[in-house]
């Protein structure tokens with residue numbers, strides 16, 4: 001078979017959040033807007049049906065429409081109930097279909113960006129360029145960025161999964177306070193590990209209700225649905241006939257340490273999920289993806305080199321490992337950890353800590369708030385890491 005061959009400055013594999021974000025950050029940079037870029041997706045995971053939540057908007061591309069924001073978060077953990085105003089922050093959500101539509105529209109305005117539909121069949125590189133094979137063509141690029149494929153878990157010491165199912169419901173009558181997002185609600189059996197719901201009200205009669213577990217194994221499919229039905233009845237007063245399900249989402253994110261990987265060689269780089277970008281102890285990735293894309297583009301513009309660094313500074317990697325250690329050894333203890341965390345800290349401090357923007361004195365206060373003996377033992381076990 002004869003292959004046609006085209007050369008690009010940059011090739012991006014995958015048009016999920018990280019592929020589109022990287023293309024946008026590259027082309028929005030004055031020094032890079034004339035780069036020739038190829039972007040490829042095989043459509044296997046499109047449409048994505050994801051709802052992305054986050055609270056720091058740094059490096060979020062302009063075209064991204066925020067679906068809804070809240071200024072108060074509600075938490076039920078153990079005996080505690082908190083209604084916490086966010087003061088200088090907001091909790092936002094973006095729907096993946098809006099993100100992909102608007103980012104694609106904005107990127108299609110660049111004539112130097114070529115779109116290819118189909119799978120990347122193989123990629124290899126030498127010191128000067130990467131070679132990427134797609135059906136019927138070979139593309140060469142000075143750099144190839146790949147966002148798909150599983151992160152490498154082989155070096156991880158912890159094998160927890162964050163798995164979740166969410167349904168977007170429309171109720172017949174007004175049911176929700178649109179000003180308050182229910183951030184974590186642990187009023188559900190804790191038999192598998194730390195298990196909670198979150199509820200994102202979009203309007204008085206529309207909300208996303210998501211069931212989330214931190215545990216080593218997935219549940220049989222029907223168990224997610226049963227748990228959601230029970231929660232809707234027990235805590236929102238909704239029986240089957242009171243609502244319609246408009247959309248659903250399901251996800252599995254490894255909660256694993258030491259999975260960051262920058263790429264295969266000098267010319268093949270990993271981004272997004274493939275690079276291990278979700279935060280080990282929470283699975284949050286959306287903000288981190290945009291910070292990574294921004295850092296790649298500005299580093300490349302300045303030096304002509306690509307450098308992909310671990311998204312978490314060493315101290316946060318250690319905190320994550322300690323948290324994973326405690327949750328893995330004492331799965332039944334998760335709710336107590338979160339109860340202590342929210343009782344002992346204002347919500348803004350917890351969010352800054354999770355988003356790795358806390359000061360050292362805030363870190364000390366967060367660490368002092370969680371159950372001491374189990375965390376100290378975990379800290380000792382992770383001392384050398």
Ligand SMILES: Cc1cc2nc3c(=O)[nH]c(=O)nc-3n(C[C@H](O)[C@H](O)[C@H](O)COP(=O)(O)OP(=O)(O)OC[C@H]3O[C@@H](n4cnc5c(N)ncnc54)[C@H](O)[C@@H]3O)c2cc1C
Nearest residue numbers: 014016017018042045052053120148251272273284285286
């Ligand atoms: C349901 C769900 C909800 C989430 N919610 C949040 C949240 O609230 N907050 C948060 O911070 N994080 C969240 N995350 C985590 C994270 O933000 C997302 O997983 C994010 O979408 C990762 O984007 P990505 O581009 O790295 O990977 P992906 O979205 O997986 O994109 C990979 C792309 O590659 C394409 N592809 C696959 N194979 C090939 C191939 N061989 N050739 C070419 N293309 C290919 C796929 O079609 C896809 O478009 C959530 C994850 C899930 C699954």
